[in-house]
Amino acid sequence: MTQRKAVALISGGLDSMLAVKMIQEQGVHVEGINFFTGFCVEGHTHAIRNRDQTKPKRNNALWVAEQLGIKLHIIDVIDEYKDVLLNPKHGYGKNMNPCLDCKGFMVKKARQWMEANDFDFIITGEVIGQRPMSQRKDTMPVIARESGADDRLLRPLCAQHLPETLPEREGWVDTSQLGAITGRSRHEQMALAEKWGFRDYATPAGGCCFLTDASYSKKLVDMWQHRGNREYELDDIMLLKVGRHIRPNQRFKLIVARDAGETSYLKGYRKQFTHMAATSHGGPVTLIEGEPTRDDLELAARITARFGQGRNADLVTVEIHPVGGESVELSIPPMPASEIAQQWYV
Amino acid sequence: MKYQLDATNLLCPMPVIRTQNRVAELAEGDILEVRCTDPGVLHDIPAWCRINGHEVLDQHRDDASIIITVKVHGD
Numbered sequence A: 001m002t003q004r005k006a007v008a009l010i011s012g013g014l015d016s017m018l019a020v021k022m023i024q025e026q027g028v029h030v031e032g033i034n035f036f037t038g039f040c041v042e043g044h045t046h047a048i049r050n051r052d053q054t055k056p057k058r059n060n061a062l063w064v065a066e067q068l069g070i071k072l073h074i075i076d077v078i079d080e081y082k083d084v085l086l087n088p089k090h091g092y093g094k095n096m097n098p099c100l101d102c103k104g105f106m107v108k109k110a111r112q113w114m115e116a117n118d119f120d121f122i123i124t125g126e127v128i129g130q131r132p133m134s135q136r137k138d139t140m141p142v143i144a145r146e147s148g149a150d151d152r153l154l155r156p157l158c159a160q161h162l163p164e165t166l167p168e169r170e171g172w173v174d175t176s177q178l179g180a181i182t183g184r185s186r187h188e189q190m191a192l193a194e195k196w197g198f199r200d201y202a203t204p205a206g207g208c209c210f211l212t213d214a215s216y217s218k219k220l221v222d223m224w225q226h227r228g229n230r231e232y233e234l235d236d237i238m239l240l241k242v243g244r245h246i247r248p249n250q251r252f253k254l255i256v257a258r259d260a261g262e263t264s265y266l267k268g269y270r271k272q273f274t275h276m277a278a279t280s281h282g283g284p285v286t287l288i289e290g291e292p293t294r295d296d297l298e299l300a301a302r303i304t305a306r307f308g309q310g311r312n313a314d315l316v317t318v319e320i321h322p323v324g325g326e327s328v329e330l331s332i333p334p335m336p337a338s339e340i341a342q343q344w345y346v
Numbered sequence B: 001m002k003y004q005l006d007a008t009n010l011l012c013p014m015p016v017i018r019t020q021n022r023v024a025e026l027a028e029g030d031i032l033e034v035r036c037t038d039p040g041v042l043h044d045i046p047a048w049c050r051i052n053g054h055e056v057l058d059q060h061r062d063d064a065s066i067i068i069t070v071k072v073h074g075d
């Protein structure tokens, strides 16, 4: 009998890991696929911030693949994903997360990969009732249908509660050996992890991407509103993950680094943005986005000074570097925290 | 053959994706030298190589970059 081959959507979390293991146990060859939308929580964000330095800087999808002994194909979908985010047929979840369209898109990409690579079916770590939007009994068939995967899409963790799929019908896998997990309780997943000796797996709160995060979503919407269009590049959405975002007026926004890690990250954008930092005292780098006036730049310098070591000094010298212009030095009093209006914080 | 790939100023997982896509075009025995700036690659590229059966011959820093040398193995 030829060995059947499945491609698994790997997020880096426990559920897809268990789904793969369940199918491997049935003698199926599995390879993983992981999509990088630009909004993923993975990797880099840990690398940027100092406070996250103690966490392992591993990429969880790679880690999962290694634990399972499977190959992992990471696919850059940054451009294609824009249409999913900007025009979701099924709308958004609680924040800017278009989960149902997103899942449909990823399964569709996995189906194309499956066809191109001569694989037999697709597996995901979805569990009925686990997520309010994409993992419901009534939305699961929508994903199968709209992705074109139809009955080649198998959800091993809850297969016993779902209509029979092709791999089950054909006897490639035995349904009785698959899961019957439902709901948000994680007991069964944890028991399976224990059984297979999986430890140290990632437990992302909320979801696999920044779009489920309320404050991230707010920054994204704010960026679109002030630009007057919803276009974005990878750099734009990366920068929304970093720093304090402060918008004192409609003309401009500051991105102020919160620690040394963010400062060195923001320094990488020096050529593209007007930026500033105190020279008389230690402190963060600030990027300026928008069309600030001279007065705005002075205001920005005072805010930048407030977040540095000179916050209690009478005067702080701040050097401003406009894009493509001569840098200027300003000696200004740091803005007292009480004068930075709460509503300026995006 | 020896090849080079510039993945500087990219954050993970982009350097891994670039490495993966480049390796896919190379032949068994070829060497790919990847230049990066995100220290995350020190973890991710070797992990990617282990998973996919390629070999890391060397990794070192010079100035502001990290250079990882990968030897391509077949399936």
Ligand code: SF4
Pocket (backbone or CB within 6 Å): A097, A098, A099, A100, A102, A103, A134, A207, A208, A209, A210, A211, A212
């Ligand atoms: S949390 Fe993000 S990546 Fe996950 S399904 Fe929702 S939109 Fe897609």
